[in-house]
Amino acid sequence: MYKLIKALDSKFGFDQAKAHCDVPCGIYDPIVAQISALTVVRMMDLMAALEGEGVAFNNSMTRYITVKEKHAEQAKHEIRVIWGDFIKPDHLAQYPELTELVHNIMQLGSKARQTADREVGVALVEAINQFAEIFWAIKGVKTKKAKAPYAPELEMVYPDL
Amino acid sequence: MYKLIKALDSKFGFDQAKAHCDVPCGIYDPIVAQISALTVVRMMDLMAALEGEGVAFNNSMTRYITVKEKHAEQAKHEIRVIWGDFIKPDHLAQYPELTELVHNIMQLGSKARQTADREVGVALVEAINQFAEIFWAIKGVKTKKAKAPYAPELEMVYPDL
Amino acid sequence: MYKLIKALDSKFGFDQAKAHCDVPCGIYDPIVAQISALTVVRMMDLMAALEGEGVAFNNSMTRYITVKEKHAEQAKHEIRVIWGDFIKPDHLAQYPELTELVHNIMQLGSKARQTADREVGVALVEAINQFAEIFWAIKGVKTKKAKAPYAPELEMVYPDL
Amino acid sequence: MYKLIKALDSKFGFDQAKAHCDVPCGIYDPIVAQISALTVVRMMDLMAALEGEGVAFNNSMTRYITVKEKHAEQAKHEIRVIWGDFIKPDHLAQYPELTELVHNIMQLGSKARQTADREVGVALVEAINQFAEIFWAIKGVKTKKAKAPYAPELEMVYPDL
Amino acid sequence: MYKLIKALDSKFGFDQAKAHCDVPCGIYDPIVAQISALTVVRMMDLMAALEGEGVAFNNSMTRYITVKEKHAEQAKHEIRVIWGDFIKPDHLAQYPELTELVHNIMQLGSKARQTADREVGVALVEAINQFAEIFWAIKGVKTKKAKAPYAPELEMVYPDL
Amino acid sequence: MYKLIKALDSKFGFDQAKAHCDVPCGIYDPIVAQISALTVVRMMDLMAALEGEGVAFNNSMTRYITVKEKHAEQAKHEIRVIWGDFIKPDHLAQYPELTELVHNIMQLGSKARQTADREVGVALVEAINQFAEIFWAIKGVKTKKAKAPYAPELEMVYPDL
Numbered sequence: 001m002y003k004l005i006k007a008l009d010s011k012f013g014f015d016q017a018k019a020h021c022d023v024p025c026g027i028y029d030p031i032v033a034q035i036s037a038l039t040v041v042r043m044m045d046l047m048a049a050l051e052g053e054g055v056a057f058n059n060s061m062t063r064y065i066t067v068k069e070k071h072a073e074q075a076k077h078e079i080r081v082i083w084g085d086f087i088k089p090d091h092l093a094q095y096p097e098l099t100e101l102v103h104n105i106m107q108l109g110s111k112a113r114q115t116a117d118r119e120v121g122v123a124l125v126e127a128i129n130q131f132a133e134i135f136w137a138i139k140g141v142k143t144k145k146a147k148a149p150y151a152p153e154l155e156m157v158y159p160d161l
Numbered sequence: 162m163y164k165l166i167k168a169l170d171s172k173f174g175f176d177q178a179k180a181h182c183d184v185p186c187g188i189y190d191p192i193v194a195q196i197s198a199l200t201v202v203r204m205m206d207l208m209a210a211l212e213g214e215g216v217a218f219n220n221s222m223t224r225y226i227t228v229k230e231k232h233a234e235q236a237k238h239e240i241r242v243i244w245g246d247f248i249k250p251d252h253l254a255q256y257p258e259l260t261e262l263v264h265n266i267m268q269l270g271s272k273a274r275q276t277a278d279r280e281v282g283v284a285l286v287e288a289i290n291q292f293a294e295i296f297w298a299i300k301g302v303k304t305k306k307a308k309a310p311y312a313p314e315l316e317m318v319y320p321d322l
Numbered sequence: 323m324y325k326l327i328k329a330l331d332s333k334f335g336f337d338q339a340k341a342h343c344d345v346p347c348g349i350y351d352p353i354v355a356q357i358s359a360l361t362v363v364r365m366m367d368l369m370a371a372l373e374g375e376g377v378a379f380n381n382s383m384t385r386y387i388t389v390k391e392k393h394a395e396q397a398k399h400e401i402r403v404i405w406g407d408f409i410k411p412d413h414l415a416q417y418p419e420l421t422e423l424v425h426n427i428m429q430l431g432s433k434a435r436q437t438a439d440r441e442v443g444v445a446l447v448e449a450i451n452q453f454a455e456i457f458w459a460i461k462g463v464k465t466k467k468a469k470a471p472y473a474p475e476l477e478m479v480y481p482d483l
Numbered sequence: 484m485y486k487l488i489k490a491l492d493s494k495f496g497f498d499q500a501k502a503h504c505d506v507p508c509g510i511y512d513p514i515v516a517q518i519s520a521l522t523v524v525r526m527m528d529l530m531a532a533l534e535g536e537g538v539a540f541n542n543s544m545t546r547y548i549t550v551k552e553k554h555a556e557q558a559k560h561e562i563r564v565i566w567g568d569f570i571k572p573d574h575l576a577q578y579p580e581l582t583e584l585v586h587n588i589m590q591l592g593s594k595a596r597q598t599a600d601r602e603v604g605v606a607l608v609e610a611i612n613q614f615a616e617i618f619w620a621i622k623g624v625k626t627k628k629a630k631a632p633y634a635p636e637l638e639m640v641y642p643d644l
Numbered sequence: 645m646y647k648l649i650k651a652l653d654s655k656f657g658f659d660q661a662k663a664h665c666d667v668p669c670g671i672y673d674p675i676v677a678q679i680s681a682l683t684v685v686r687m688m689d690l691m692a693a694l695e696g697e698g699v700a701f702n703n704s705m706t707r708y709i710t711v712k713e714k715h716a717e718q719a720k721h722e723i724r725v726i727w728g729d730f731i732k733p734d735h736l737a738q739y740p741e742l743t744e745l746v747h748n749i750m751q752l753g754s755k756a757r758q759t760a761d762r763e764v765g766v767a768l769v770e771a772i773n774q775f776a777e778i779f780w781a782i783k784g785v786k787t788k789k790a791k792a793p794y795a796p797e798l799e800m801v802y803p804d805l
Numbered sequence: 806m807y808k809l810i811k812a813l814d815s816k817f818g819f820d821q822a823k824a825h826c827d828v829p830c831g832i833y834d835p836i837v838a839q840i841s842a843l844t845v846v847r848m849m850d851l852m853a854a855l856e857g858e859g860v861a862f863n864n865s866m867t868r869y870i871t872v873k874e875k876h877a878e879q880a881k882h883e884i885r886v887i888w889g890d891f892i893k894p895d896h897l898a899q900y901p902e903l904t905e906l907v908h909n910i911m912q913l914g915s916k917a918r919q920t921a922d923r924e925v926g927v928a929l930v931e932a933i934n935q936f937a938e939i940f941w942a943i944k945g946v947k948t949k950k951a952k953a954p955y956a957p958e959l960e961m962v963y964p965d966l
Contacts, residue, residue, distance in 0.1 A: 027199055035188060035190055039188050047703070055438045056437070056438060058369075059387055059438045062388070063435065065702065065706040065707065066388065066391070066706070066710065076885070077882075083911065085912075085915050103888070103894075103897070103904070107890075113707065114703075115700070116700060116703050141310050147322070150188045150190070158322060161308070208542070216866075219852075219867075219870065220852070221919070222538075223545050223867050224870065224918065226545040226546065227871065230546065230549070245428025245432060253425070260425070264409075264411075267402070267406025267407070268406060271406060276539065349521055349525055349634070353514055353518075354515060357514075357515070364510055377691050377705075377760045378759065378760060380691075380705050381691070382758070384706050385757065385758075388710065388713070458632075466644075469644070470510075471624050471642055471644060472510045472512070481632055483632060483641060530860050544860075544863050545863075548868065559724070566747070566750065567747070567750025567753070567754060568751075589729070590729075592728070596868065597864075597865070598861070599860045671844050671847055671953075671956070673954075673955070675836055679836075679837070682832055783954060792832075793964055793966060803954055805952070805954060805963060
């Protein structure tokens, strides 16, 4: 089977990285995944802080969980798109840790849906920040670290434009 | 009718701006709308540059149009969310041009779907950049201007973190 | 910045109202937003009336909250579309209360998601009815008031066809 | 197999019609399907009238087709929901033509996606109007006929509230 | 009205079954509905087994309910598509129980959202298995029965390929 | 960075494969991705065979492209879910070709959207069949090969239940 993959590879020419973006390459930016991961942590914080009982409690709790669910999924989706469409085999050769990192993001994204444990959410943010760092390095854009300008104000990786 | 609105206003207390974000306030960031608007311009450029005919031509053209459609809608949706959830009546008093700007963005977003005219797409990007400038000013975050790190490389408003 | 908006305005010719509808103008009707707002109130009533505990209780409560969430969002979306695509600057000049009304609907829609308070839901229905009244007036169609033919049977604004 | 169906029927008690609506019964109104079907005809008219060539032509044509597609699907979805959730076996006994009518609507909805033939779109509108007539009769609400207050201004069945 | 339906029928030629599939006929397979129905039962099992309280309990319970909701809807949607697009009037003549079965699936799908009662979920699986049996018979493909290779491991109808 | 990943790994315990499925593990089955990939090839065949011109031609062509687009995306999404939620690090150790295969599926899925070239679609089907083979091997379920019971009737990998 491995040979078949290799054959496809050379046939469809996936292995040369392209400097420009054609659809579905479009315009890639990990910021959407980063904001989604921050939202996951924010929801975990709101869930932990929610007090009271009855209809009002149920209304808020259900909404936090649903928003957390949606954004953990969106974080995974965005990373999959960049990994599947932008990252070429020679990038993987250059950054051998990238594949495991992406698989980790997928698993952290699922964990972050299964739990309300803040540590999992923070780990998701950090893993996506690592991905952002590699992504911008591939693009040749310098990065910096700065606090997000909204709660939960975690330190994020941003392109230094 | 106007009185009724005023009554609701004082009843539900919309007019005091809140410094923190509760759901659906969540985490607001105009960057998603800005990237969407850039994507609209990118698709217009690809549409203008597309050559050839037959199935391959149709395949690419239909995809560019569909992506343009989706991102113009997303830009409008994101601005509506920030305007409807984050912007309070006293912000509108402080930035009297804001309402007209938002209405303009909605109209430019629709124009950008109806046409492939690049000028309309660029106007949408600019109007959303203006919105971003006001948004970050309300948040007390300084902004800077820099070229987007991907085609069509228009000058964008970014928070100076 | 205000000047730029004005310039765009005259450039893209938003200010002349069009009697006919081209896509995305399509076919506008506030009835979808009105039904959505009624559904919000209906869910609030069901939430308040729900008794019991355990799995069956959780199942119903979560579903009511999710349906409420979806319909409050749909109400906001529908009004945004009509306001952004159908309403032109000269309509805003003719009905100066319209912009504040639309902003109010957005805020009530968010409040109606954040809470299960029936008064908020009823206020959302009323604000959207006001919008419907102005919409049909612009179209030159007379309106009437009648009870909705389903729970919660609130008085609604309908076109008198 | 038929016996099993009958057994399920008596077990889960589908056959008694309920006067009130519990979720997912919610708030049923065929108006959304009716507006969707009108939109299908409107798009067919716009497709037939579209002139020109090149990018602008492709942009409009693709958008009309996509909107037609979406609204034909929505019309089918809405009718399925009312038929599946609101219509009980004893309604089917009372209106024996109802099942065939619903199956017809599904087929016309598909035809309306496969073609740009206006007659198919008009037949879809008429079949859904027939459904609306039966629906309101079951609810005990009188209906009237009136022209839709927007293009393509076909005669529609409305509840006489 | 019945006459009008008949007239449409002969006009648009719905009554001849087509051996091939044109869009939206596409590629029909009841397996997606079958998997969705199994997922509904799986969620009911998880809901019944869930223990504990507090945020973790709420997080899991809300997610199970939401997944159950989504898959019950998907099961109904898939069956509607096959019934509306693939099943022609002469199939209905050949399998007179088919219409009632489809209506039953719609009602069971709604019941399965309204409740966490496992018996309802199992009945939904069985009704969809019956539908699969008829579907494959129409296609001239033999079927077999086998346990699903994942929880809840119910006996399913599969094509014998 | 690699160390951080390792630390997360041992912290959140991703590396032990679980025999059962908890949400979001749910019920995994590559059949949905396989059907989606077949649909991609089917659309390519319909696109190549489409004749004529004018509105009817545009209507069909746009629909085929849109359906192709949607199903290529769905194939990628389904594989990502199984890979991200079901496949654990020790599976990756056991099947070292798996990661490259998944990355290949993502790239073929994008190619299949960018082009109407049947060979790309067939390669996507084959790569997903390879994935199915590994998936069922991990589950300890034997597989067989058989022609799909619908156009384009490609040979598929099915579990031998």
